Amino acid sequence: MILVGENMAQKLLDKFTAKLLINPESPIRPALDLLDEGSVLKIRAPGSCAAIEKRSGGIFEIESETATPLFEIRFLDSEDIPVFLEIKSAIEFGELFQAMVREGKLKLDLLMSFLDLWDKGVGFFLKEIGVLSAPSGYADLIKPLQLREIAFTEILDVKYLQQLVDELARIIGVRLWILDMNSMPVAVSTTGGEHCQLIIDSLEGVMRCYGSSIGGLTELKKAMAPKVRICHAGFICFDAPLILGGEMVGMISGDASLTEVPDKEYFRELAIELGIEPEPLIESLEKVRCVDIAEVEFLLSVVNAIAQVVSEMSFKQYQLSDLSKELSRKNVELKALFQAITEIQERERASIARDLHDDTGQNLTNALVNLEMALGEAASNPDLGAHLESASISISSVLKQLHDLSASLHPPLLDDLGLTEALHNLVRRMNGDHGIEFKLMARGEETELPSEVKINLYRIAQEGLSNVLKHSGATKAMVYFYISEEGVDLMIADNGKGIQGSIEDDGGVHLGFVNMRERAEQIGGIFERLPSEFGLTLSIHIPRQERAPV
Missing domain, CATH: 3.30.450.40 (GAF domain)
Structure with missing residues (x-):
């Protein structure tokens, strides 16, 4: 037998370490990845030693003297190292490993109890390289198990x-x-x-x-x-x-x-x-x-x-856990679907609002101008003048309704001047059309609010005030809109009859509340009913760190 010098033995061991243990493309790298973070292995040969540690998802060489390994691979003769450098798979490595152990050329020293080693992934490592392997018949036996x-x-x-x-x-x-x-x-x-x-x-x-x-x-x-x-x-x-x-x-x-x-x-x-x-x-x-x-x-x-x-x-x-996971997954899917539908609705509303303003509104305005010109020329014909004036009044009324409908579909102020002005305009329009006194109290700068947050808060306010009109029996309602260091708050309060019990129990307004809650959650907000001696107070709070991205 040719004796290998200490320097040559260390070089062979360094090659073994670099190619099979540290190299990310090593055929046994998947097996090493099964070891716990912080695991240390030592490799010895006569007159030489190396050590590696798994950390931060990689395998790194460390000083062998200070390492405390899980186990140690010992070559009894350095001449047996080169044959490992030719292996192509983890199973081939395991077969060669076992053959050398049986021939007394290689030893695997377990340096702590095997149960402790197993907890650190050593069992899975040995299974991956085929040292622990079940007969093929057993694999066929358990294959159908779901x-x-x-x-x-x-x-x-x-x-x-x-x-x-x-x-x-x-x-x-x-x-x-x-x-x-x-x-x-x-x-x-x-x-x-x-x-x-x-x-x-x-x-x-x-x-x-x-x-x-x-x-x-x-x-x-x-x-x-x-x-x-x-x-x-x-x-x-x-x-x-x-x-x-x-x-x-x-x-x-x-x-x-x-x-x-x-x-x-x-x-x-x-x-x-x-x-x-x-x-x-x-x-x-x-x-x-x-x-x-x-x-x-x-x-x-x-x-x-x-x-x-x-x-x-x-x-x-x-089964309960599996059902819970499935329900959670379905809930995520429903929320994503709701968000997609909401985005489509907003795009369609904006498109219709533009068409009403740019095309239909412009045509009606032109017709009104022509009628007013004809009305000036029909002074000598009272009957014709009366008909023209009636038509002018009708077109003016249609124009106002068209303007209100366009603003309801997609308020232009929201894009041009921001949410605060859009809410002011919403309250003004509702005061003009209904017998309830509506007020808005706003505070804070909204320059950082994403467009998704603005449109959803506007729709929540719109839905909330609509519920006040339809169901509350109130004479007064207040909208509070605050922006602070803590986040964004929108509250809608009225002095009406309120709701006894849970808001979900009231079938008449349930769908509206579901819609408001979904919109609030879509932008990272919390929707809740606040305690009140009379009437109903709804609150939406969006913590600053949870705002939806622009």
Whole structure:
């Protein structure tokens, strides 16, 4: 064997780090991205060392001496590094990795408990590179499951599950696991099963336990009923399916007991196979209970009953949550539709108002001028003069109605002089046409108000005053329009009969209130009814930071 010098070994390790770990185009980059933010990995070879850290969405090289890694990859010979530089996929990397581990050329040292590593994404990393992989038949078995693609945490309350398995483990004296259909731990009890903990703190132990749990999930999926099984290490385990809406989404698994006194030599050999120290494993066996099958089946029945209750409750919560999300989505769609319809209405109103003013209004004005000229020339014919004067009065009346209609459709003052003047004009017109006394009180500069805010506030005022006319029985009404550092406020108050109970309960005005509320929310405002001893007071407040953009 050719010995590689320390400088050459470091160069090879630097190439490995740059090409496979730091490079954004690396075939194993998707696997590295599954690790938690702040995760550190170390890579060693004789006489050389490198370390990387995941942070801010990237992978960066750091000083290896100060790093505290999740795990460490150790090449026993630097000459084995170059072959990794040729790999083209994450699975190819995983296959080469496992082959070198089996041949004793490479080691993966887990530097904290595997359950802690799993919480930091190491399990997903190993699955992505194929170190943890289920048989193809299992993939076909679970492929039809519709809930499989939904995150477990969206279906079940993981915090509650953790409390549940901790309490159960304390009572029955075994470690309990909750696994999803990909055999990924969702919750694991914090007590019990010291021997299992020692086994899975080695890579070989993790791989064997993963394969064993996949086997358990397979049997449960086929039977859709609880099962007792023997794990890869010879311990008795019991599994209960988690079934939501007729679909299995995971299992609660209890490990691990023995039916007879453990064979120390067997477990010593097992420890050597797994690459862990034999003595701690043998010592941990003293805490393993020897039970008969009847006791295991009783524990299984208890866990299965709890699994059924948890599953049923969780599925109902998931359905309610799913319905709530759907309603929320529909609400967003309806608001977007309302906004689109409102914008179309405003464009159409503005277009019609322009046509009425520019074409119809101009034609009527010309006709009126011609009539007045003819009226001056018809002084010698009283009958003709009377007819012409009557026609002139009619056209003048039509012109006024046309002007009012045009202003109602789209007030030109809103574009030319602003919202305050448009509101003044609205109040003036209503005072001239109706028996209610309308007033406006305005304060503040509106130079920064977007056009969308102006037109919607104008329409709200228009709708509010229309409701006063139709439903309130009031003699006075006041419009308040304030702009301040806190935002924009529009209030409409009257001294009428008011509304008993909720404004939504009054069918006569309900649609108008819905329209006002929708318009207020469209521009980031809050629409509410304010307490009042008499009459009705409506308020729209738009916080400064929530105003609609220009």
